[in-house]
Amino acid sequence: xxxxxxxxxxxxxxxxxxxxxxxxxxxxxxxxxxxxxxxxxxxxxxxxxxxxxxxxxxxxxxxxxxxxxxxxxxxxxxxxxxxxxxxxxxxxxxxxxxxxxxxxxxxxxxxxxxxxxxxxxxxxxxxxxxxxxxxxxxxxxxxxxxxxxxxxxxxxxxxxxxxxxxxxxxxxxxxxxxxxxxxxxxxxxxxxxxxxxxxxxxxxxxxxxxxxxxxxxxxxxxxxxxxxxxxxxxxxxxxxxxxxxxxxxxxxxxxxxxxxxxxxxxxxxxxxxxxxxxxxxxxxxxxxxxxxxxxxxxxxxxxxxxxxxxxxxxxxxxxxxxxxxxxxxxxxxxxxxxxxxxxxxxxxxxxxxxxxxxxxxxxxxxxxxxxxxxxxxxxxxxxxxxxxxxxxxxxxxxxxxxxxxxxxxxxxxxxxxxxxxxxxxxxxxxxxxxxxxxxxxxxxxxxxxxxxxxxxxxxxxxxxxxxxxxxxxx
Numbered sequence: 001x002x003x004x005x006x007x008x009x010x011x012x013x014x015x016x017x018x019x020x021x022x023x024x025x026x027x028x029x030x031x032x033x034x035x036x037x038x039x040x041x042x043x044x045x046x047x048x049x050x051x052x053x054x055x056x057x058x059x060x061x062x063x064x065x066x067x068x069x070x071x072x073x074x075x076x077x078x079x080x081x082x083x084x085x086x087x088x089x090x091x092x093x094x095x096x097x098x099x100x101x102x103x104x105x106x107x108x109x110x111x112x113x114x115x116x117x118x119x120x121x122x123x124x125x126x127x128x129x130x131x132x133x134x135x136x137x138x139x140x141x142x143x144x145x146x147x148x149x150x151x152x153x154x155x156x157x158x159x160x161x162x163x164x165x166x167x168x169x170x171x172x173x174x175x176x177x178x179x180x181x182x183x184x185x186x187x188x189x190x191x192x193x194x195x196x197x198x199x200x201x202x203x204x205x206x207x208x209x210x211x212x213x214x215x216x217x218x219x220x221x222x223x224x225x226x227x228x229x230x231x232x233x234x235x236x237x238x239x240x241x242x243x244x245x246x247x248x249x250x251x252x253x254x255x256x257x258x259x260x261x262x263x264x265x266x267x268x269x270x271x272x273x274x275x276x277x278x279x280x281x282x283x284x285x286x287x288x289x290x291x292x293x294x295x296x297x298x299x300x301x302x303x304x305x306x307x308x309x310x311x312x313x314x315x316x317x318x319x320x321x322x323x324x325x326x327x328x329x330x331x332x333x334x335x336x337x338x339x340x341x342x343x344x345x346x347x348x349x350x351x352x353x354x355x356x357x358x359x360x361x362x363x364x365x366x367x368x369x370x371x372x373x374x375x376x377x378x379x380x381x382x383x384x385x386x387x388x389x390x391x392x393x394x395x396x397x398x399x400x401x402x403x404x405x406x407x408x409x410x411x412x413x414x415x416x417x418x419x420x421x422x423x424x425x426x427x428x429x430x431x432x433x434x435x436x437x438x439x440x441x442x443x444x445x446x447x448x449x450x451x452x453x454x455x456x457x458x459x460x461x462x463x464x465x466x467x468x469x470x471x472x473x474x
Contacts, residue, residue, distance in 0.1 A: 006037040006090060008179065011046055011203060012186040014053035015196025020046070025176050025203070030096040030323040030330075030362040031314055037094070039179050042204025047171065047212040050200035054142045054169035055218055057197030062139045062167035069165050070121030075192035076161075077114030080107065080153070083184060087153060090180040095149050096322040096362065097277060098314045105277070110157035113458065116442040117161035120463055134472040139167030140244065141220030143466060144213035146206070146234070148226040149178035149325050150280040150384075156185065158457045159223045160199065166466040169198045171219065173209045177326055206230060214238045221246070221466065225282075227382075228407070228451050246455030246465050248282070248447055250382040251410030254403035255285040256424060257298065258396070258416030262436075266415035267301040269437045271388065273413065275309050275366055278321050279386040280329075283411040283432070283446075287372075287379055289399050292392035299370050299390060303349050309366050309386070311355045321386055323362035330362035333385030337367050340378040345369040345389070374402045382408070396424065404429045409449030413437070431456070 006027070010017040020040020027037040040046070061069075080087065088102035097106055128135045143163045147155040156172060163170055174182040182201045189199050202209050210230075214222050214237040221244040224234050231247040238245045255270040257263065273285040290298045314322030324330040337352045350367030364385050372379050372389040379389050393399040403412055404427075413434045414421040425433040431448045445461035447453060455465050 006093065006180050008037050008039045008183055008203070011040055011042060011050070012183065012199070012201040013046070013050045014200065015190060018046070018049065020203070025205070027094055027177070027179060028326065029093050030326050032361065033327070037180060039176065039203040042173070042202045042209040044208065044212040046202050046204070047209060047216060050171040050202050051142060051216055051218050053197040053200050054171050057195055058139075058141060058169045061169055061195060061198050064167070066121040066124070066126060066165060066167075069167065070118040072193045073114050073118035073161055073165060076189055076194065077111045077118065079188035079192050080114065080157075080185070081111045083188065084108070087181055087184055090184065091152055091178070092314045092322070094180045095152065095178040095325040096314045098316075098319045098322045100317055100319075101277065106151060106153060110154045113154070113157050113442055114161045116459070117165055117463065120460060121165060124460055124463060132474055134474060136470040136472060137464075137467045138470055140466055140468050141168060142218060143168045143170045144216065144219040144222045145170055145172045146210050146213060146222065146224045146226065147172070147174055149175035150277060150282075152178040153181045153185065155225045156182070158225075158462070160185075162457075162463040163223070163466045164194065164198065166463060168221075168466055171200045171202060171213060173202055173204060173206075173213060176203065176205050179203055210234070211237060215240060217241050219243060223455075223465070224248070231453060247453035248455070248457060249410075249451060249453040250408055251282045251284065251448065251452050252287060252380065252382055252406045252408040253283060253285040253411040253413070253430070254287040254289050254428075255413040256289045256399050256403055256415070257291070258399075258414065258420060258424065259291050259294075260417040260420060261415035263294070263297065264301055265437065267298055268305050269415070270413065271302055271305050271309075274388040275306070275321060275386045278324055278364070279333075280325060280384050282452075285411065285413050286383060286388060287403075288388060288390045289393055289402055290390060292394055295370060295390065295392045299348050299368070302368055302388065302390065306349055306366050306368060311363055311366065312358065321366060324364055324385060325362070327362045329384070330364055333364045333383055333387065336378055336381070336383045336385070337364075337387060340369050340372070340376070340387075340389075343373070343376050343378070345373070345376065345378060346371040350386075374405060380406050400424065400427045407451040410447075410452035
């Protein structure tokens, strides 16, 4: 295993590198424990400077045409694609994503999102007439964006692309655990023609920089992806200035396998949606709901399929699951596994011990429980690790009740005869449902019900989040 050192010299404010004034924060490679970079520990004063730059850049940027902004985004997307290997290596170093996944889901996915958003420039209804009223959609102003560590580039691109197409400017705080791609993004944006001050990056912690962004009177909107706990805090702080808040928060997705499902396909897909990125995915399906009479069959299929998910060095092309993003997160995941055992769930794969041959690093064994009580903590709380809970149900109504029976409502899957599965999907209180492994659509909305957040990302639905609506009577 090799370890690279990355240099982050300062914030990016007004198109320039601005040195930090309050110390630094380490960026730790979770596979090795080595410090691979340091970023400035931002302050409220740094946020003030970034907001001033964004506010100054807003009039000129918002006055450009949507077509011009769409062209800039296309160049930005091409620029990200051109630096795929550099970005992928950085993400693998900072948060442990296996290099193969870093090249695809971590980089190719965001590039596709940028392209899809750019394509809205010509088709979106920027104005419309309703009777004697002209309806005008305008940029909201300065957007504060706060993102997590699990998909460092995707999470910001999902906000940046629609915000910029709408004509807004932005102050962005990346996760202190995975900040390396933020500087690359800023450089690519500048090369693509994003003017100075339109995108600003302030590094730091949520308690300091995130709090300052949420409270700032000159920030018109905050868009946040992360934990439900942090989202609640951001909403409370932002309410003091009555700014708009869009929240994409936690999830505890259910994969409902119906009696008429293709069982091997449903189990294989469900396992992928549980273990991808080490389970560190808000839209994962960590609950597999199965007919009680077929649970043993499902368990056997899941245990066999799990053998494909090799754990190890994230720079190795063969690795399917790398380390958790930090040692603290490893300890959290292991704690849940121990809790599941203590609560009486049947452990059929994995467990709390370190994977064989990996005595160091933030590694967790892929773990599967069966006979899980749907009210147990491992079935209710977001573990964010490679832990699958198999939950038996007596009939379809009970399956729907179990699926809907958490505080979350982000994603779910249903497998079965197509019309049957669609009918069940309509009963789920979640923002997105995949029926029989339906293909991802970058123009379809993504977001949650209940405590999984509010607002939507992707397509015109994501663009609308960053627009104000004005009615002009004539």
